[in-house]
Amino acid sequence: MIPNFSQAEENYIKNIYHLQQSTGFVTTNELSAALNTKPASVTDMLKKLKLKKLLNYEPYKEFQLNALGKKVALGIVRKHRLWEYFLVEKLQFGWDEVHEVAEELEHISSKKLIEQLDSFLNYPRFDPHGDPIPDSNGKMSVQQQLLLTELPLNRFSEVTSVGSQSTELLELLKHKNISIGTRLEVKRKFSFDQSTELELENKVRVNISEQLASVLFVKEL
Amino acid sequence: MIPNFSQAEENYIKNIYHLQQSTGFVTTNELSAALNTKPASVTDMLKKLKLKKLLNYEPYKEFQLNALGKKVALGIVRKHRLWEYFLVEKLQFGWDEVHEVAEELEHISSKKLIEQLDSFLNYPRFDPHGDPIPDSNGKMSVQQQLLLTELPLNRFSEVTSVGSQSTELLELLKHKNISIGTRLEVKRKFSFDQSTELELENKVRVNISEQLASVLFVKEL
DNA sequence: AATTTTTTTTAGGTTTGTCTAAATTTTATT
DNA sequence: AATAAAATTTAGACAAACCTAAAAAAAATT
Structure with a gap:
């Protein structure tokens, strides 16, 4: 089974995931800018994520999530986008207001919670910004809305x-x-x-x- | 305005609140047992909560939340119970399964989230265990179900x-x-x-x- | 190819929240 | 009232996640 990760770890994983969508690789500086932390702190965390076998990383080189890392990232993205959908569809939030709140909600760990939420929302395929929501196996519609x-x-x-x-x-x-x-x-x-x-x-x-x-x-x- | 508190602080506040319901006062040992932390750690936090003006506390004495502390506590209790209600009513959780998840959800900070959730749930007055849910002003039905x-x-x-x-x-x-x-x-x-x-x-x-x-x-x- | 600039890492601190062990204070017992 | 026991606090450490400043490596420029 996949262990749980701290909120900080999850934020790193999610940001690496998004950054590597373009070129497949991420640099320390890019990530540090995305997270608003200093490059030195990023290096610390990279070592930890490597140790936890989520990341392909060698000092001074670009890095990327490995298969496990990507799987974990997709789980976080899934939670984030499902919560955004919930906030807009059920709680009358505007699209522009949901991101911050979803940043918090995405770290709630209960597996049952997210599966039941998905079902309650009727398995939406896209979040309120048109981004695809991964299903419980990490699969998502390729085409962006x-x-x-x-x-x-x-x-x-x-x-x-x-x-x-x-x-x-x-x-x-x-x-x-x-x-x-x-x-x-x-x-x-x-x-x-x-x-x-x-x-x-x-x-x-x-x-x-x-x-x-x-x-x-x-x-x- | 009331500032935000860390998850650890919130857990202390909430537990003090519940413990002081019976006799009005709480001891270090009681709280340490409720939180599953060592008494020494509790003492540290008590000093911090006193500094933040939430707690009446003098070394070696019993302590209690002051008015502000109680207000903060009621906000946390409100969130906890509303989420429990949501989990049971909307996500098909059993009463027995909700507590743990609500322990996480109660720390989500968005004020708008909780007000909209309350409205979405139609302002329930009792959670699935029969405990009263404080309203946005901290008032709740006295009579327990x-x-x-x-x-x-x-x-x-x-x-x-x-x-x-x-x-x-x-x-x-x-x-x-x-x-x-x-x-x-x-x-x-x-x-x-x-x-x-x-x-x-x-x-x-x-x-x-x-x-x-x-x-x-x-x-x- | 040598030098400068940029990027990244290392080394050493800080804060939050925890711990253990020892010291102190309060409470209970003789 | 003296002593023993229990509760609480203090002192000193530790892990996580951040920081700054300096060192090292890689990339860019001359």
């Missing part, structure tokens, strides 16, 4: 989720003939009001407001 | 809540003519099967099983 506001022009895409369940929003979406699964392309953006012209699957064009575009998640096809 | 199994003979009492929402339970309660608000007295307990004979408000007598009695909360009148 984008906000419609971030989608470039003329890319085929599909609506994957909406950032709120309010009846007002659902009413509007019904009117515009948009629902989960609707395929669309962004054809134009009007800078005056940031409104967006979409082309739906049936070639119909609709114009949607910035407020609406900013609560629609899509994935590119 | 009891399990019907704990109620002495011939005491007027009123059903306040049921420990589960299962349809099976509700079906049985309907059959027995018992609901929230029903007034009753325990008239006899049969040691063979621990079943209980109740007298309801209309003088009707019913016999209920131990399983049923152990999910009914009552308050004495």
